[in-house]
Amino acid sequence: MTARKFSARGVAVAAIVSVGLLSGCTATGWVAEAPPAAGVQAQTEALQKARNIMFVVDDSGEGVLLGAISSVDPAKVTGIRYTPQLPDGSAGSEDSIDFTADLPINGAVTLGGPDLVVSNDELTPGRLADVTIEFEGAAPLSLKVPVYSAEHEDYAQAWSDAVEG
Numbered sequence: 001m002t003a004r005k006f007s008a009r010g011v012a013v014a015a016i017v018s019v020g021l022l023s024g025c026t027a028t029g030w031v032a033e034a035p036p037a038a039g040v041q042a043q044t045e046a047l048q049k050a051r052n053i054m055f056v057v058d059d060s061g062e063g064v065l066l067g068a069i070s071s072v073d074p075a076k077v078t079g080i081r082y083t084p085q086l087p088d089g090s091a092g093s094e095d096s097i098d099f100t101a102d103l104p105i106n107g108a109v110t111l112g113g114p115d116l117v118v119s120n121d122e123l124t125p126g127r128l129a130d131v132t133i134e135f136e137g138a139a140p141l142s143l144k145v146p147v148y149s150a151e152h153e154d155y156a157q158a159w160s161d162a163v164e165g
Helices: 002-025 154-164
Strands: 041-042 048-056 062-071 073-085 093-099 101-103 108-110 117-119 128-135 138-149
Touching: 041 138, 048 128, 048 154, 062 073, 062 101, 062 154, 101 108
Parallel strands: 048 138
Antiparallel strands: 041 048, 048 062, 062 108, 062 117, 073 093, 073 101, 073 128, 128 138
8 A cells, every 4th residue: 555655646746747847838928930931031220121022033034022121210212232143153243123212100111013123134033132222321231032933823923913014
């Protein structure tokens, strides 16, 4: 009977310890992380932010720049420059997109559509491009962004809407 008593006591102690350990896993709360996005993210010290930035192009380099730019304080986007990555990993020719936008306090602008169409045969799906977003009176924001195929099911419609109208 003594062996059973110690055995039952051991099980009870183990159960109490287990409950304490399991409840300790959530004592500080669970914080959900944002799911990974297809494009890239970056922000300046002045809190201008670029979110989910990417190119979507066809095999000839006809495409569109997608994503969003936001700012905590009022800001003005004055232009966007980009340099495609070549097959050997070196930089191609720098090009620009004539794009401006005024961002109000805590405002954002969505990138896409005919205003952000590009035509550059050095932009190739599967490679990267260096993108620099320029702001009036503030530091530029530089990112290394992916180049996706216009045939990708998630981006085909955005490409078609921008390029084919």
